[in-house]
Amino acid sequence: MAAVLIHGFFLLLLILMCFSISPSLQHISEAEPLVRFKNSVKITKGDLNSWRLGTDPCSGKWFGIYCQKGLTVSGIHVTRLGLSGTISVDDLKALANLKTVRLDNNLLSGPLPHFFKLRGLKSIMLSNNTFSGEIPDDFFKDMSKLKRLFLDHNQFVGKIPSSIMQLPHLEELHLQDNKFSGEIPPLIETNKNLKSLDLSNNQLEGEVPAGLSDRKNLVMKLEGNEGLCGKAVNVGCEAIDPKETGDGIPPTSEGTDNSNRTTINAVLLVISFLMMCCIVVGFIKKRNKKQNAGFRKLDKERPSDVVEVKVPESTTVKRSTESSKKRGGNPEGGSTKKGSSHGKGGGGRGGGGGMGDIIMVNTDKGSFGLPDLMKAAAEVLGNGSLGSAYKAVMANGLAVVVKRIRDMNKLASEAFDVEMRRLGKIRHPNVLTPLAYHYRQEEKLVVSEYMPKSSLLYVLHGDRGIQHSELTWATRLKIIQGVAHGMQFLHEEFASYELPHGNLKSSNILLSETYEPLISDYAFLPFLQPSNAQAMFAYKTPEFAQNQQVSHKSDVYCLGIIVLEILTGKFPSQYLNTGKGGIDIVEWVQSSIAEHKEEELIDPEIGNNADSVQQMLELLRTGAACIASNPDERPDMRETVRRIEQVKK
Template sequence: MATSLHYTFLSFFFLFTLLESTPNPDIAPLLAFKSASDETNSLYNWNSSTDPCSWTGVSCLNNRVSRLVLEGLNLKGSFQNLVFLKELRVLSLKYNNFSGSVPNLSNLTALKLLFLSHNELSGEFSESLTSLFKLYRLDLSYNKFSGEIPAKVNHLTHLLTLRLEGNGFSGEISGVNLPNLQEFNVSGNKLVGEIPLSLSRFPVSAFSKNRVLCGSPLPNCTAEVPREPSPSTGAIASPVSPKTTVASSPSSLPVTSATLSPKNTHHSSGKMSSLAIIAIILGDVLVLCVVCIFLYCFFCIRKVSSQKNGSHILEGEKIVYSSSPYPNTGQTSGFERGKMVFFEGAKRFELEDLLRASAEMLGKGGFGTAYKAVLDDGNVVAVKRLKELNVCGKREFEQQMEVLGRLRHPNLVSLKAYYFARDEKLLVYEFMTNGNLFWLLHGNRGPGRTPLDWTTRLKIAAGAARGLAFIHNSCKSLKLTHGNIKSTNILIDKSGNARVSDFGLAIFATPSSVPKTNGYRAPEVALDGRKITQKSDIYSFGVLLLELLTGKCPSVVDNGSGLATSYGGVLDLPRWVQSVVREEWTAEVFDLELMRYKDIEEEMVGLLQIAMACTSTSPDQRPKINYVVKMIEELRGVEVSPSHDTATDSVSDSPAVSEDNTCGAASQ
């Protein structure tokens, strides 16, 4: 015992020593957590030599860990060490094998979203959870918790989600009163007693598979509804006290010896008995009317209040990892119900599956917000929730989606499905695991960063060029364009290949969704407001190549040597490069991170010449994308993917879809 205590003391002493000695105090608890829980080395890039903000599942704010999302990684044991992450706002450990009781989380005073579902956690409802007053989402479902749901849960006044299904909770829930709840589920437990009025608005499925629950939305309670067995007698008592039982009609009165006496029998058949019955019936009707009016007013006020509070919370706090980032589609009064439309080869699911999926916000762009959605079956997709679209009607939108949905290429992010309704438009894409080019180039620059090497940059340039070539050549009669080429729209798949995303949406752009100061936009589009063309796509791609070469982002203010010229406060990367090359300082153009590699100067200069040709101010002088692909591949003999063959493959090989029908589905 003494040895064990001594070891524990030394462990905590070591942990606190690391907390004090390291620049980021979150490194020590994270590494201690990995050491204790990650037996399969799923968190392989967690090491003390790199920035923790670049580790798998870790996101930071002001250099402190603010979000930790580690789902389905076969992590085990306890997550006790995470209680030292004082700035943590989001913690999701779903679909792992954590066991034991929930550690004391009262230290995580900034925590807003907590997801612990589908583990092996046990014990009673942790009292420390009731002290996390900023919580909006709490999901403890599908574990092995037991005991009662404490009344202190009502202290969580901001709670929007409370999911406790699939556990062994017992006792009553009559004391639960959380006015802002939008999502609630206690099914599959051992709960008894009456459902409180505050929770009766939730569906039957939220209360099913319990021992004995009653009251709306379940059947009404009666005097015979059993409680838990009494510890002293083992008898099952009624949750309804005889003193509080109210008869709604004479037939419900208890039968006693007094009611069966001849005197009372004779009296009950008289005139007064009939009048009493009529009076009781009228009284019942009057009481029922009053109750109905009260309930109607109560729920109307509650609904308005809930909508106001929920909207304020979601917008004000900017929750980026919620149980459902999409609206309650199809359930709002007057809402036009749409449907999910899937393309060939896509795994199908229902809209409700998507609405239930846990979602992580990936980023916001001119056309909407993108989320990573994990469905109940483990399938992972990317969902773009569109906004500010200039769509004349459903037919126009569907026609364009039919064109985009048939584009299949190894260097494109495939559109799997779409959803259209008057107030909501969603696009479902395949999910890319390795992020986007922007973060590979610009994320976490400084000590400890792993730079993007030249071979990888050249591979990404070639892959992006092939993807753009397929878009430009897939439908000759329509002359499709991308319309929004930038580094955040070049995604990287699990094999390290570049995938072009967000293509074909510019047709729906509104003036407010197209920033004129976008550093990728061609001069004729940015200054004159001309229509986006394939030539303007070439210019944007040229800027992308310059970004790969220089390591500079064309969408940030230049604080450099002053050589850059800018419009609207945004670095005009092509002009800056031209000014440096004109002064014969060509070497100054290239990213310093590339200077460590040998024998690549010729290839870099070659790609620079291609980029400068693409960013010519005259659209007619810019090369076509097929020629750009050829020039990039010739720099180092980059191999063409076997599935690539030519850039002019048909949109669809289906005999039912002719090129005229496909290309004529929409117009640019």
């Protein structure tokens, strides 16, 4: 009996051991096809030495490999390594959960590899290679899950495969700068997801399908295809004579007349449109001049414009309050006295469409009204993704920043007031609390204290004087840790928000006289319509690009960019809408870490501090963990802050 029990115990133990090691065996089995794939191509501008048999591709150490929840390989992102040769798609069939193949900016050539064998793919990105030849018309017929296809800047010829336009879930299609010819295939009616279509600079001809021309919310680029006609390109199809394009026979006089008539009609239409615009603009300016005379000093948009206004010494809080009493508690443009009756940090509610007044939500710096702002010396600070910013210095010496935001239209005045009062109660040494707001239907003003050192963006990249020289290792660490503390506070305070911040970047981190960072422009998501919210930096994260999703981990990604920006001293191209300019800090950091060249990332201006290099590298790795493409692989905000706090000067 005892022998049976012992035998049963060992059998159970063996089963448990098998279960415990099965994930590792799975990872190792996924390593084999990846290594075969690596060996099938040549690498001329780097290496994939981290791809080794017997190791785990989902350990986070394999360059360019992304895993689904850390369990199975879901993405291959190998760019800018000078890959050449023949891709062995058959090797990748063993990766059951592979969703993304990204091999852009390499030297790959030949016909399009047989990716149709990988039916589970959602993204194929092969831009900027030298692939060539025709693509079979039915190439994509079995790839029903495909959402993104980037074949641009290659040398493909022939017709665009009709099977591409039959994909039911296709969202983005980029075929620009190839040599595709013939007509554009019609889009399947059941596809309601296509948002971006770029077919520019090919040799396409014929009428653009109505299913594309009439599609709303579709960004379509067709320039560089002289043979196209239809509503989408503003060229009448009768103006293109098939005889001329087909047999070289010149057009008939009737065709010439039609073409001339079309041209004349187009010119007349443009002239009429311009005249109408002038009339509308003139009317709007006249109306705004009457209604909003006080805003004229805030209407200057050029950074060189500085408006100096002499402010009478009597323009103080006391004078404003006394004037309020004389007018029955409602002065022209508002009353600070009335505001105080709503409680500490209060203020009256502004009207929905009129001028209203400045509504105080935080009186730590005193109270002021709209007339005080209108009489202040105003200076344009710049334009951001959500609006313009101005510096105003009032008669009592208080310097404030006025942010003019046009797209905060989601909330009515009362709901807007509730949210702003909540922000006005924020108290944290690394979070900038707004002082006041002004509500109008067309635009909103948010007023906060001016910080003497300006923004981190300016000090790090724009200023090369004393302020920049003061960005020592100790100062940079202080800024990073301060930002981390502020973000942790916001994630606790606005835990129920999808994005507690949503727009964290160096231009929204202000610096005090002692370089204490203060986070601004946070918790704005409830104020914005979904279409306007996409101007926020969190909407440039990989998860939104791939799945149109954002979460708390999106803020973690943005914090990671800040950490790497401060440590490297480089301006991230991720901040730019075009992506052109600066440096792709994500790709640069990830490739350098994979090649064990982390020290080359450190800004030379602080890298000579040999005693602190290890702390810098430790912080660098934390920043790199935050920018993982898969949000499930990023640490949460609490863990990120814990890691940052562990770094000592």
